[in-house]
Amino acid sequence: MTEAAAPSSFNAVEGPSFPVAIKVLATLAVGTVLVAAWSARAELAAIRPGPELLMLAGLAGAVVLWHFASILMSRTGISNDALWQGWLWRTSVPLRDIAQVKLLRIQRLDGFVAPRLVVRTRALGSVTFHAADPAVLAVIDVLVHGQADASAT
Structure with missing residues (x-):
């Protein structure tokens, strides 16, 4: 120091x-997670998770999107x-x-x-x-x- x-x-x-490369990598990572979640929506709906798990998943998704937006902007x-x-x-x-x-x-x-x-x-x-x-x-x-x-x- x-x-x-x-x-x-x-x-x-x-x-x-x-840098732009980090923004592209972050976009690819978030896009991949969204595509995977969309393709597994039927299986996820069949699980019937409890409200605690839904809240945890929602908060985790919000944190990921918040940091993604932070990287971009x-x-x-x-x-x-x-x-x-x-x-x-x-x-x-x-x-x-x-x-x-x-x-x-x-x-x-x-x-x-x-x-x-x-x-x-x-x-x-x-x-x-x-x-x-x-x-x-x-x-x-x-x-x-x-x-x-x-x-x-």
């Missing part, structure tokens, strides 16, 4: 939190004042409250694995942000290393 370096003034940037941004991520509800950390940062990234796999920025704050503990946009990653490089990584842009 490195101590957070206060970046110089820059324009706010925002972009998708997850989540955006990460950074400005002179704060770092944020989210789509319906945003997680935000003021830059002045950042104590340490750690960038977990393998640049050759940026298209398949979303780089993660683990931010340790003075008051909130640790918060993890995903970033897939090259412009956002360039500003994060400034935050983490104090200079932009020429190969990231």
Whole structure:
């Protein structure tokens, strides 16, 4: 981990939190589950599950769909004042409250694995942000290393 370096003034940037490949894989996974459930609907109806099992299945389905929507619509941004991520509800950390940062990234796999920025704050503990946009990653490089990584842009 490195101590957070206060970046110089820059324009706010925002972009998708997850790369296109992750969005495609998530869509294929959710689609496969839906097709499997649809094709097994007669067998599932014959089981006659109790209300507890139906509630559990409904909640599990809601969690899966919520995270799927989060992967598709989540955006990460950074400005002179704060770092944020989210789509319906945003997680935000003021830059002045950042104590340490750690960038977990393998640049050759940026298209398949979303780089993660683990931010340790003075008051909130640790918060993890995903970033897939090259412009956002360039500003994060400034935050983490104090200079932009020429190969990231």
